Amino acid sequence: MAFSLPGLGLSTAPQSLSTPLPSFAAAESVTRTQRLDERTEWRFEVAFGRQYTIKLTQGTAELWGTELAVGQTCNFNGYKGAVFTWHGCTLEITGDAESEYVAQETEHATEWLNVHGMLETLRAEAEDAGAQGEGPRVLVVGPDAVGKSSLLRSLAAWGVRVGRSPTVLNLDPREGLLSPAGCITAVTLSSQSDTESGFGITPVSGPTAASVRTPLIYSWPYASPTEHPAAFKSLLTHVALHVTGKLEATLAAKHSGLLIDSPGSLNDPKSSYDLLAHIISEFSITHLITIGSERMYNDLNRRFGQTRGDDKAIPVLRLTKPGGAVERDATFMKLLRAQEMRQYFFGPPYTPLNPHSHSITFSELSIYRARTPSDEADDAAYQPGMDYEPDGSSLSSGSLFEKVEPSTAMTASLMAIKFCSGSGVEESEIRDSAVMGWLYVADVDEMKKRVRFLAPHPQRWGDRALVWGGFPEAVGDLVT
Numbered sequence: 042m043a044f045s046l047p048g049l050g051l052s053t054a055p056q057s058l059s060t061p062l063p064s065f066a067a068a069e070s071v072t073r074t075q076r077l078d079e080r081t082e083w084r085f086e087v088a089f090g091r092q093y094t095i096k097l098t099q100g101t102a103e104l105w106g107t108e109l110a111v112g113q114t115c116n117f118n119g120y121k122g123a124v125f126t127w128h129g130c131t132l133e134i135t136g137d138a139e140s141e142y143v144a145q146e147t148e149h150a151t152e153w154l155n156v157h158g159m160l161e162t163l164r165a166e167a168e169d170a171g172a173q174g175e176g177p178r179v180l181v182v183g184p185d186a187v188g189k190s191s192l193l194r195s196l197a198a199w200g201v202r203v204g205r206s207p208t209v210l211n212l213d214p215r216e217g218l219l220s221p222a223g224c225i226t227a228v229t230l231s232s233q234s235d236t237e238s239g240f241g242i243t244p245v246s247g248p249t250a251a252s253v254r255t256p257l258i259y260s261w262p263y264a265s266p267t268e269h270p271a272a273f274k275s276l277l278t279h280v281a282l283h284v285t286g287k288l289e290a291t292l293a294a295k296h297s298g299l300l301i302d303s304p305g306s307l308n309d310p311k312s313s314y315d316l317l318a319h320i321i322s323e324f325s326i327t328h329l330i331t332i333g334s335e336r337m338y339n340d341l342n343r344r345f346g347q348t349r350g351d352d353k354a355i356p357v358l359r360l361t362k363p364g365g366a367v368e369r370d371a372t373f374m375k376l377l378r379a380q381e382m383r384q385y386f387f388g389p390p391y392t393p394l395n396p397h398s399h400s401i402t403f404s405e406l407s408i409y410r411a412r413t414p415s416d417e418a419d420d421a422a423y424q425p426g427m428d429y430e431p432d433g434s435s436l437s438s439g440s441l442f443e444k445v446e447p448s449t450a451m452t453a454s455l456m457a458i459k460f461c462s463g464s465g466v467e468e469s470e471i472r473d474s475a476v477m478g479w480l481y482v483a484d485v486d487e488m489k490k491r492v493r494f495l496a497p498h499p500q501r502w503g504d505r506a507l508v509w510g511g512f513p514e515a516v517g518d519l520v521t
């Protein structure tokens with residue numbers, strides 16, 4: 042429901058949008074012209090709070106596979122990326138970047154296009170096989186900041202450009218896909234993705250965007266799957282069932298296949314290869330792509346590259362890390378998540394939204410706190426049944442969630458509204474239930490026993506389970 046919310050009070054920009062975070066000096070507004078030769082790219086890094094625009098004035102260019110329209114201005118704020126051209130172009134640039142330059146070493150683009158060509162061949166074969174045909178299912182793995190997400194966006198965008206409907210699954214909770222961070226998202230694409238934000242945040246700007254993207258979103262309020270590997274595996278089994286069902290539902294999606302992005306934390310052989318094996322088997326992965334890790338390429342090739350018993354060999358491809366792929370430090374990622382959260386409730390600057398305020402009594406709420414690994418240490422002092430609800434619906438020690446009373450500690454954080462009921466519910470149901478939308482906790486009044494939430498929708502959510510976790514981190518200045 043909360044993900045198809047076009048037209049919610051689009052008239053006025055909320056006040057917090059006029060106070061960007063952090064405050065920097067006013068952006069430089071000198072416009073300059075940049076000519077790019079064929080197969081080169083314009084790399085740039087823009088800090089948060091800065092305004093930086095790029096307009097294609099001549100030729101052709103793309104941002105992660107999505108073509109830029111001539112004359113259309115793209116705005117960037119808190120962004121690191123590159124505009125690439127196959128045939129040469131002219132750009133008009135305004136604003137101040139931390140770094141900007143023309144890069145000639147763009148061999149990765151040809152490699153990526155070759156991968157797209159291979160996927161297209163497999164999709165065409167699947168199409169020829171009719172109802173039985175299944176498109177490629179690709180898992181991209183590698184350490185942090187090697188260009189995994191950029192590759193995946195490009196493959197998805199090129200797929201859409203040739204008329205396919207690829208399904209994209211993001212398993213990295215540190216960055217949201219059509220949602221704030223702290224979740225995993227599956228979405229079938231069938232039109233161009235939003236240029237400025239990649240796949241962008243919640244589709245809010247009009248009927249076309251909302252109707253083609255119906256994401257399935259599952260909350261994962263931790264920075265990495267490795268924080269609760271067993272729970273993550275169970276959740277993935279459930280997600281795989283739904284994603285496979287989605288692929289089966291339309292032939293175009295089935296033939297177009299699946300593209301899965303994974304977090305860099307799965308690059309650790311000791312703690313994570315078991316999780317990788319689980320992803321590979323649950324989603325029936327047909328191709329593995331490794332970037333930026335020879336060790337991982339060799340490990341995966343040894344383990345999955347050969348036929349073993351009933352398990353067919355899975356081709357493992359190795360790609361080089363693009364020169365432009367850069368680290369985004371903890372501060373940058375934190376600001377990025379705050380920006381995602383702000384955009385979910387207030388919309389992007391070009392289509393501002395007006396969120397709704399809900400004041401709700403404690404007794405009407407069913408809030409489940411996602412326990413963290415450090416809670417395990419406190420379990421010796423934790424008495425099962427101690428702070429349970431009279432209906433006995435709370436969860437035992439060592440479990441993933443515990444039912445909690447609202448408290449001021451929740452102020453400024455995000456809560457997921459689950460589709461499942463908030464009472465008499467099994468822990469696995471809360472875990473596996475998709476996210477209906479997100480709430481921002483604006484204020485908790487412990488005296489009056491009321492919580493004020495910000496929500497994108499005027500309707501209340503009834504007796505649904507709300508999940509509160511430590512991730513993404515609280516954002517204090519969302520409402521003033």
Ligand SMILES: Nc1ncnc2c1ncn2[C@@H]1O[C@H](COP(=O)(O)OP(=O)(O)OP(=O)(O)O)[C@@H](O)[C@H]1O
Pocket residue numbers: 084085120121122123183184185186187188189190191192213303304305363364365366367368369
């Ligand atoms: N060719 C390039 N030129 C400029 N910037 C790039 C290029 N490729 C990637 N980047 C940027 O580098 C950063 C890291 O890239 P990306 O997110 O694709 O890597 P990743 O492997 O998915 O990282 P993580 O696992 O940390 O999310 C991003 O900000 C991305 O936009």
